[in-house]
Amino acid sequence: MSIKAPKGTKDILPSEINDWYKIENAAKEVFEKANFKEIRTPIFEDTCLFERGVGDTTDIVNKEMYTFIKSDRSLTLRPENTAGVVRAYLEHNFYRESPPVKFWYKGPMFRYERPQAGRQRQFHQVGIEMFGIQDASADAECIMLAVEFLNKLGLNDLIVEINSLGCPKCRQEYKDRLKKAIAPFLDGLCEDCKNRFEKNPLRILDCKNEECNRLFEKYNLKNTVSSIKLCAECDDHYKKLKKYLDILNVKYEENTFLVRGLDYYTKTVFEIKSNNLGSQNAVCGGGRYDGLVETLGGPHTPAVGWAMGMERLNSLIPNSETSKIDFFIVSDNQPEAVKLTYKLRNKGFSAEFDYNTRKFAKQLEKASKIARFAVILGEDEINNNYFTVKNLIDSQQTKMSFDELCELAKS
């Protein structure tokens, strides 16, 4: 009663577990069909992996990390998994394999934030990462897989937004042009935006402050932003991506204000949003990160990937029911009930008996709550070597042999 789960964490209860299996099974099926292999990395890593990988101008690294010191070593509970997967990619020399190298993962992530709807301190992500392919078909495949996965879960009314941030070459120019455009009304913007102006001007586009957005409109920032040209290579990449998406029949919206909060993205970025999530409306976020492998000490390796919040997915799909067991043994002869229970379990069925040997009506009542079939095993049944089986859904009751009983449960 007094010790509770820590703030921002949740127990996943038996009544919810089928929903999680549904998501995990769909992920495995969709990703492995595209030859992505599952990888499981530690939930804590050296702190510097995230400082270097995710970027020390990001909120995630600045104020949201669960960091602890053990034996003079600074460790951090992973706030996301791309850095960890890249680390594993390098540590196990996957860059020596013929590209592409494709991974998918699922698991808990940790961010120290104030919890709210759709946001926890421990939450779960599924994600994919694809290494070694520069061509936009890789970006398109990742986005396509996200959409396919969501469709598999019955989610069809989501909005895919895409944008291109350019490469380091044209990004600098982009930043300069953006700063030049914003400078005239910088004083009118919120404190956050003023801070972002020098540190990370792209993030200003992400601001949700009403006053800021009013000024963006007044000074026609959208037009300015869309008139800023990517370099020829990046522009070509972006055009190809859109072409691939068209070929794959993936509907998308271009959002020139879409900027992701992690430093490692280059060229393609995208998000998938839902209107049914409240204020934390992104289910999926990702993009290309051509510089990250090199930043973490590996050879130059282009890469793309994304992650989805599993709790957010969960809140979008209808809850499935708790599954029932196959058989409940109703009997006042406990040794016989135990024997039959184990015999059925050995055949691969789920079965239970009444541990308290309560009266018949009570046992049947229990059976109807947790099982598909009640096997009635009374004096007459035991003496004459048969079973009375009651289908608890349609109330049909029949006498049968053990083999017939097994046959019945298989259907």
Added chain:
RNA sequence: GCGGGUGUCGCCAAGUGGUUAAGGCCUCGGAUUGUGGUUCCGAUAUUCGUGAGUUCGAACCUCAUCACCCGCCCCA
């Protein structure tokens, strides 16, 4: 880090200053010593998140505190 809201049984709740704190669901028992999911009866909160104060009297008023939820920021 900053704003707003809510705490009455395992769950959903009524009560908003006057002796024993409605009701429903779940659970358990009985009606029904071999037939459930329908019905009927019964049981289950010395106490209203916690602590202090006001009052003859507090779940209800005041203050403090804790917990949770929602929003900002940020992200999945």
